[in-house]
Amino acid sequence: MWKYVKKLEYPVNIQKKDLKMAKYLLAQYGGPNGEFAAAMRYLNQRFTMPDERGKALLTDIGTEELAHIEIIAAMVYQLMDGASVEELEAAGLTSHYVQYDHALFPVDDEGVPFTSAYIEATGDYLADLVSDMAAEQRARVTYENLMNITNDPDLLGPLSFLRQREVVHYARFKELKEYYEQKYNRKSMD
Numbered sequence: 001m002w003k004y005v006k007k008l009e010y011p012v013n014i015q016k017k018d019l020k021m022a023k024y025l026l027a028q029y030g031g032p033n034g035e036f037a038a039a040m041r042y043l044n045q046r047f048t049m050p051d052e053r054g055k056a057l058l059t060d061i062g063t064e065e066l067a068h069i070e071i072i073a074a075m076v077y078q079l080m081d082g083a084s085v086e087e088l089e090a091a092g093l094t095s096h097y098v099q100y101d102h103a104l105f106p107v108d109d110e111g112v113p114f115t116s117a118y119i120e121a122t123g124d125y126l127a128d129l130v131s132d133m134a135a136e137q138r139a140r141v142t143y144e145n146l147m148n149i150t151n152d153p154d155l156l157g158p159l160s161f162l163r164q165r166e167v168v169h170y171a172r173f174k175e176l177k178e179y180y181e182q183k184y185n186r187k188s189m190d
Contacts, residue, residue, distance in 0.1 A: 002063060009067040010161040013088040014078040014154045019091030019115055020188035021150055023109050028146070028162075029072045030106030030114040033055065033138040037118035039065035041135065045121050045128045054125060057176055058132075063167050073104050123182065126186060137168035 028034040041064030049055045076145055080088075080102055088097045095111045106114035122130050143163035147156060 002029040008071055008074060010071055010158050011063070012071060012074040012078060012154075012158050014152075015154060016080065016154070017083060017087075018079050018150075018152065018155075019083055019087055019093060021146075021152075021155060022076045023091055023096075024146060024149065025072055025076050025079070025094055025109075026107055028139070028142060029069070029076060029104070029108075031108035031112075032118045033142055034108070034127075034134065035065050035068040035072055035139075036106050036114055038062075038135060039069060040116070040119045041121065042132065044119060045125075045132070047123050048121070048123050054176055054180070059170055061172065063068065064165065064169075066161055071162060072188075075155070075158060077102075092138060095136060113151070125178065126177060126180060129173050130179070132173045133170055133177070136166045136173065140166035140170070 019097075030036055039062050042058045042065060046055045046058035046062065049058060080093075083091075083093075083102070085097060088094060096105075096107070101103070108114075119129070120135070122128055122131075140163055143159050143166065147159050148162065150156065
């Protein structure tokens with residue numbers, strides 16, 4: 001089903017180590033509103049969409065979220081590359097180091113491991129689309145918050161790109177929800 005292109009959707013080339021930012025970015029890696037949760041949510045929900053249009057959209061966006069996981073992973077890895085144990089400890093990443101060394105693992109910025117409880121699915125396509133729209137808004141806000149705490153252009157570029165993709169995903173989910181409301185004469189409660 002997928003064709004893997006061995007290239008990031010947006011290039012990541014971070015020049016300065018920033019362990020605190022690496023820790024904060026973990027929110028978008030393994031957190032409840034992060035890219036891993038979004039990819040799993042959409043790729044699971046696609047099966048209960050009422051037609052091929054919905055299945056295709058959730059497959060497309062879920063697949064793109066997998067690409068976003070790669071971008072976040074590259075950012076975190078580059079921000080932590082070469083960090084000493086003392087530097088990791090000073091940044092609040094001692095627990096991460098103890099369990100994973102410099103490796104990536106889907107946790108949030110507080111070290112809480114990813115859980116399948118973050119994957120929302122109801123089987124009701126309108127309820128799921130409303131939830132997906134909200135998820136995209138939460139991710140957008142998180143990217144904006146991350147952008148507010150840095151002035152590094154090597155970080156701002158990919159963060160801005162990812163933020164904009166959340167806006168686009170929200171719009172596509174909204175269009176699909178409105179299409180289904182008309183097509184099936186149903187209304188969501190949003």
